[in-house]
Amino acid sequence: MGRTLAAKVWDAHVVHRGDDNPDTSSGGVAPDLLYIDLHLVHEVTSPQAFDGLRLAGRPVRRPDLTITTEDHNVPTVDIELPIADEVSRTQVETLRRNCAEFGVRLHSMGDVEQGIVHVVGPQLGLTQPGMTVVCGDSHTSTHGAFGALAFGIGTSEVEHVLATQTLPLRAFKTMSVVVHSRDGSLPAGVTSKDIILAVIARIGTGGGAGYVLEYRGNVIEQLSMEARMTICNMSIEAGARAGMIAPDATTFDYLAGRPHTPAGPQWDAAVAHWQSLHTDADAVFDADVHIDADTLTPFVTWGTNPGQGLPLSERVPDPEQITDEGERLAVHKALSYMDLQPGTPLRDIAVDAVFLGSCTNGRIEDLRAAAAVLAGRRVRDGVRMLVVPGSMRVRAQAEAEGLHEVFTAAGAQWRSAGCSMCLGMNPDQLAAGERCASTSNRNFEGRQGKGGRTHLVSPLVAAATAIRGTLSSPSDLT
Amino acid sequence: MQAFRRHTGVGVPLRRSDVDTDQIIPAVYLKRVTRTGFEDGLFAAWRAHEDFVLNHEAYCNGSVLVAGPDFGTGSSREHAVWALLDYGFRVVISPRFGEIFRGNAGKQGLLAAQCRRDDVELLWKLLESEPGTEVTVDLSEQTVQAKDLTFGFAIDGYTRWRLLEGLDDIALSLRHAEEIDAFEAQRPAWLPTTITQR
Numbered sequence: 204m205g206r207t208l209a210a211k212v213w214d215a216h217v218v219h220r221g222d223d224n225p226d227t228s229s230g231g232v233a234p235d236l237l238y239i240d241l242h243l244v245h246e247v248t249s250p251q252a253f254d255g256l257r258l259a260g261r262p263v264r265r266p267d268l269t270i271t272t273e274d275h276n277v278p279t280v281d282i283e284l285p286i287a288d289e290v291s292r293t294q295v296e297t298l299r300r301n302c303a304e305f306g307v308r309l310h311s312m313g314d315v316e317q318g319i320v321h322v323v324g325p326q327l328g329l330t331q332p333g334m335t336v337v338c339g340d341s342h343t344s345t346h347g348a349f350g351a352l353a354f355g356i357g358t359s360e361v362e363h364v365l366a367t368q369t370l371p372l373r374a375f376k377t378m379s380v381v382v383h384s385r386d387g388s389l390p391a392g393v394t395s396k397d398i399i400l401a402v403i404a405r406i407g408t409g410g411g412a413g414y415v416l417e418y419r420g421n422v423i424e425q426l427s428m429e430a431r432m433t434i435c436n437m438s439i440e441a442g443a444r445a446g447m448i449a450p451d452a453t454t455f456d457y458l459a460g461r462p463h464t465p466a467g468p469q470w471d472a473a474v475a476h477w478q479s480l481h482t483d484a485d486a487v488f489d490a491d492v493h494i495d496a497d498t499l500t501p502f503v504t505w506g507t508n509p510g511q512g513l514p515l516s517e518r519v520p521d522p523e524q525i526t527d528e529g530e531r532l533a534v535h536k537a538l539s540y541m542d543l544q545p546g547t548p549l550r551d552i553a554v555d556a557v558f559l560g561s562c563t564n565g566r567i568e569d570l571r572a573a574a575a576v577l578a579g580r581r582v583r584d585g586v587r588m589l590v591v592p593g594s595m596r597v598r599a600q601a602e603a604e605g606l607h608e609v610f611t612a613a614g615a616q617w618r619s620a621g622c623s624m625c626l627g628m629n630p631d632q633l634a635a636g637e638r639c640a641s642t643s644n645r646n647f648e649g650r651q652g653k654g655g656r657t658h659l660v661s662p663l664v665a666a667a668t669a670i671r672g673t674l675s676s677p678s679d680l681t
Numbered sequence: 682m683q684a685f686r687r688h689t690g691v692g693v694p695l696r697r698s699d700v701d702t703d704q705i706i707p708a709v710y711l712k713r714v715t716r717t718g719f720e721d722g723l724f725a726a727w728r729a730h731e732d733f734v735l736n737h738e739a740y741c742n743g744s745v746l747v748a749g750p751d752f753g754t755g756s757s758r759e760h761a762v763w764a765l766l767d768y769g770f771r772v773v774i775s776p777r778f779g780e781i782f783r784g785n786a787g788k789q790g791l792l793a794a795q796c797r798r799d800d801v802e803l804l805w806k807l808l809e810s811e812p813g814t815e816v817t818v819d820l821s822e823q824t825v826q827a828k829d830l831t832f833g834f835a836i837d838g839y840t841r842w843r844l845l846e847g848l849d850d851i852a853l854s855l856r857h858a859e860e861i862d863a864f865e866a867q868r869p870a871w872l873p874t875t876i877t878q879r
Contacts, residue, residue, distance in 0.1 A: 218857060218860050218861055218864045219857045219860050221839075232837075232838030232839045232841075232842055233839055233853075234839055236854055236857055236860075236861075238861070238864050238865075238868075240868075240872060241873070241875075247711050247712075247758075248757065248758065248759065250714035250715075251714070251715070251716045251759075254714075254716065259851070261851075266875075266876075267874040267875055267876045268874060268875060269875060270875040275708075275711075276712065288712075290712040290713065291712055293712070293714060294712050294713075294714055297714045308875050308876065328873065329873050329875065331872070331873060334872070339757055339759075340756075340757055341755065341756050341757040341781055355757040355781055356757060356781065356784075357757055357758075357759035357762070357781060357784060357785035357788065358759040358760075358785075359759060359785060359788035359789065359850065360784070360785075360788070362851065363850055363851050363854065366851050366855070367851060367854045367855060367861065368861065368865075369854055369857075369861055370854075371839070371850065371853070371854060373837060373839070408699055408751055408754055409750060409751040409754065409777050412751075412777060412778075412779075412780055413780065439755075439781075440755075442751070442754060442779065442780070444780050444781065463873040463874075463875070464873070465871040465873075469870060469871040470871070472869070472870075472871050473869075473871040476869070476871075507699075508699045508701065508754070529698055529749060529750075529798075532696070532698075533697075533698050533699065536697070626703075626708045626756075627708060627709075628708045628709065628711065628712065645701075645703065645755060645756075647701045647703040647704065647755060648703070648704060648726060649703065649704075649707055649726050650703050650708075653707065653709075653726060654726075
């Protein structure tokens with residue numbers, strides 16, 4: 204029987220098979236030990252891991268397969284100044300000390316390669332098809348867009364990878380998520396963000412638990428790498444640790460010529476291997492989901508988890524219409540936190556802030572899409588809009604294209620790179636009670652600031668919402 | 682890692698589903714560079730409300746948390762596990778866990794016991810009707826017991842074994858150091874390193 208893409212990558216990285224492990228007193232329950240090709244590190248989930256290495260007297264086994272960047276804590280204004288928040292500054296300085304001590308490459312604030320770890324890896328060409336990629340960050344699933352097996356890990360696992368360049372892993376099940384339309388295109392105003400929000404609403408925040416999701420179908424095949432990364436990025440919000448897309452010509456074109464992609468005969472050897480990285484025709488998935496993209500419309504969330512989303516044309520749901528008691532309670536609590544009344548048209552929800560950025564939608568294509576909507580228009584009075592490029596490279600590219608002028612002319616704030624208001628570890632936060640249309644990935648209670656309320660949207664919806672002041676799509680603009 | 686065999690402690694009914702790791706510990710508490718002292722961040726936003734379960738005298742010293750499905754979804758922050766442990770929890774019971782959270786729990790000696798939804802409902806009712814009731818969780822038997830209520834729970838065999846033995850994962854993997862060396866020796870030359878640039 205044929206193998207899935209995920210199985211092929213898995214099998215190529217097994218250092219030690221767990222199942223034929225007679226020497227263990229664990230009774231043969233040990234999982235496979237997998238080799239890790241690339242370890243991305245940032246300041247928040249690494250200090251305790253480096254401490255662990257120090258305590259045990261262990262080196263970083265492969266500093267040459269490790270790269271670090273400052274992203275979660277960094278301010279997005281006045282980046283030439285010391286970080287004002289003392290605790291944030293300590294965390295960033297701790298990363299710098301650890302990288303110097305252990306000999307690991309670091310991109311600090313002010314460096315052109317600094318940015319969100321999941322934007323930096325791909326743009327350097329470090330993320331390549333068929334690799335295993337980990338990071339102490341759940342949105343590591345982003346890198347699956349290249350046909351890599353990429354997933355988030357905890358700090359204990361960060362230490363484990365630093366020390367051994369391997370991880371013991373229990374095998375995943377596989378889920379095929381086919382996104383199909385008549386001709387492979389998406390309806391006007393619909394983006395890959397809307398696809399993934401619709402997938403999560405369909406299968407739920409736990410629906411992908413235990414699975415690697417493989418996104419396939421003619422719509423996926425026509426998506427750019429940026430759009431594919433948006434989809435894979437949010438696999439974790441469906442409970443899946445990883446999402447994957449088979450590499451193809453779009454992938455190879457994106458990679459060609461990047462700083463860390465191979466060249467010459469090595470490029471040819473790599474491409475030959477990459478072309479084998481697809482699910483075989485006779486492979487069987489453990490589960491199948493089918494999304495009819497012709498019926499998709501812009502999607503927004505109304506609740507406090509990413510599965511609580513609906514098409515923008517719908518209304519806030521009524522908990523009294525829900526029969527399942529647990530579900531009714533969850534919806535009731537979400538609406539109470541979000542301060543929303545059942546039956547309210549989603550288009551009538553007014554926002555105080557709009558956030559364009561994050562590892563989900565902070566890439567050049569996202570900025571271009573939003574700028575195209577904002578060009579010649581103004582952000583509505585009383586709404587503040589933050590535009591935060593995913594990396595300093597993205598920022599530089601946007602400035603070369605003049606996008607920053609479109610944003611500033613519209614009244615939006617043009618910032619430096621970082622995670623920013625996606626999780627508000629830096630000063631970019633919502634105040635209590637404020638409501639935000641955000642291109643990020645999580646609408647959890649307080650995610651963007653204590654008491655803040657988040658609606659997840661695409662860059663197009665973010666831009667249109669900024670202009671109208673209520674949740675909107677570009678088609679609502681006159 | 683501290684071994685886990687059997688634990689008895691006050692059960693805390695957390696009648697919520699989708700308790701994401703941002704709720705378990707908000708991002709603002711993740712800035713520390715130490716591994717201890719995270720108990721003040723545990724459920725920080727919810728604890729500000731007087732009626733939150735941990736603010737009740739009968740539950741505030743609890744060590745067995747009983748939650749709805751999809752506990753620990755979202756962020757990979759191991760701080761969520763540290764905060765629960767630092768507060769005094771040794772066990773979380775839920776019908777389904779976020780995978781990264783469950784993995785992190787297993788590394789740190791916090792038992793993530795996956796139970797049937799009906800059993801969680803029965804345990805909630807018991808803990809709510811008789812606050813302060815103790816719950817005994819036995820890892821070798823894979824059982825949860827409180828008063829007359831007894832039910833089983835699921836956990837993967839490897840995590841169970843490591844918890845029972847209190848084994849350090851890194852030391853286990855380094856037993857395969859020769860195989861790691863051999864694997865590295867045959868990796869294709871075109872794979873990238875973070876050092877060499879074209």
